[in-house]
Amino acid sequence: MKHLLFAGTTIALLTATAASWAAMDPIATRQAVMKDNGAAIGTLAKMAKGEMDFDATAANLSVRVLYSGAAGFTSLFPAGSETGGETEASPKIWEDMAGFEAKNDDLLNAAASIKATPIADLDGVKAALGALGKTCQSCHEAYRIKKN
Amino acid sequence: MLKRVLIVLIALALIGAGAFWLVTMPRPLTAADLPDHQPDLENGRYMFFAGGCASCHATSGGDDPFHLGGGLELKSPFGSFYAPNISPDPEDGIGGWSTLDFVNAMQKGLSPELENYYPSFPYTSYQRMRPQDVIDLKGFLDTLDPVTSSVPDHALPFPFNIRRTLGGWKLLFLDGKQFEPDPDLTDEINRGGYLVTGPGHCAECHTPRDMLGGLERSEWLVGGPNPEGEGRVPGIAAADLDDWSQGDLAYALESGFTPTFDSLGGSMAAVIRNTSQLTAEDRNAIAAYLKSAQAQETLR
Secondary structure, eight states, X not given: OHHHHHHXXXXXXXXXHHHHHHTTOHHHHHHHHHXXXXXXXXXXXXXXXXXXXXXXXXXXXXXXXHHHHHTTGGGGOOTTOSSSXXXXXXXXXXXXXXXXXXXXXXXXXXXHHHHHSOOOSHHHHHHHHHHHHHHHHHXXXXXXXXXX | OHHHHHHHHHHHHHHHHHHHHHHTOOOOOOGGGSXXXXXXXXXXXXXXXXXXXXXXXXXXXXXXXXXXXXXXXXXXTTEEEEOOOOSSOTTTSSTTOOHHHHHHHHHHOBOTTOOBOOTTXXXXXXXXXXXXXXXXXXXXXXXXXXXXXXXXXXXXXXXXXXXXXXXXXXXXXXXXXXXXXXXXXXXXXXXXXXXXXXXXXXXXXXXXXXXXXXXOGGGTTOOEEOTTXXXXXXXXXXGGOTTOOHHXXXXXXXXXXXXXXXXXXXXXXXXXXHHTTSOHHHHHHHHHHHHOHHHHHHOO
16 A cells, blocks of 8 residues: 555656656756655655655665656756746856766766665665765755745 | 134044944953863864854865865855864964963954954854853864965955954844753753754854844844845744654754755755764754744743
8 A cells, every 4th residue: 555655656746747848847847856856765764764664666766766867857957947937946057067967967876876786675775865865965055045 | 713623523533432442342251261171072073063163164165074274255245254264273273272262262252362253253152152162172173183274364345344343243242141041941942952042053044134244133043035145044933843843853954854855955054964963862952942932032
């Protein structure tokens, strides 16, 4: 049952993301990707905190969500998408696209290496959460501006 | 007649200058004000993280919190401040300082030459600290590696570049009070209140400032526009945290994740690097204080 619920939520989120991709709305799409990322990292965090039972399938699916979210993510910041749609993207992204891409690669690489050696136990969840979470924080530190 | 007017004018100018001199006079502590205390280096290291020293004073651009060459630019509506070197280097850092010099800097905002520091250095919060904790911190800083660095002077327009005027600012905004626990509150909330109001200096960003740059203490922790530029500093007063449990707050201070698993960014990322080093008890205590509207009335 919990499996179904998780899979259902994930699919619903990914569908929303795919819909905004299709609509060619980069701001809405990157915001949707970030929501997917939040749900995925949240699954790992809840397992790590003991609020959710360890589940290898769900954990590894979360890593895949983060991996696909990061793949091509920086292409969602084309010129002209600096403002609007309640974006919290910092102008620094466009001033230093290479730096921004490097931060995104950190997430991509961290997720890729976990994908290569899938999570098998709770310690694996904690290690993955640490490695992935660090990349969230470091990119938000430099390239995200909270508006509310 | 003209001579008399001149005399009156000169007299007024002298009175004015005298008043300015009195109002802006530095008021340092003396050796007799310090407790007799041997530095506890372990607690000093802990206070280094509780106080977030590295967030501003770590060598700009580096990622070693103990390499304290400074250089970070802090933008403000008054101009740009550059965080100084606080490594034990005797030339570029604070290696030559006595314990009294250090306590005067942290709690009175005064340099060893009794010049005023700008409140970009949050001594309005650090004045709440127990002097023992400040002395421990000094002991710990003395154990770190000296760093040579040249940090730019603050870039401030007139009249903000006159340090003497800060003496008047301090009369308004530096109340000289140390933290006093509230007996009506639990030990946990009091400990959290100490960490938030003292070393943690949370209010320095999360409480709005008035036109003179002083904290609007009547709007404690309600957040506001980011003085460093774009965006907003979120409110963290109890009323702003209905969607956060005490556990959520403690977890955010540990991991940087919000209840919706957004990852805190901006300058809060550096804060999380510090709070993640605290004990779980202290993170819970900070969270308990933040959830208590009653505590925020008396402890600020």
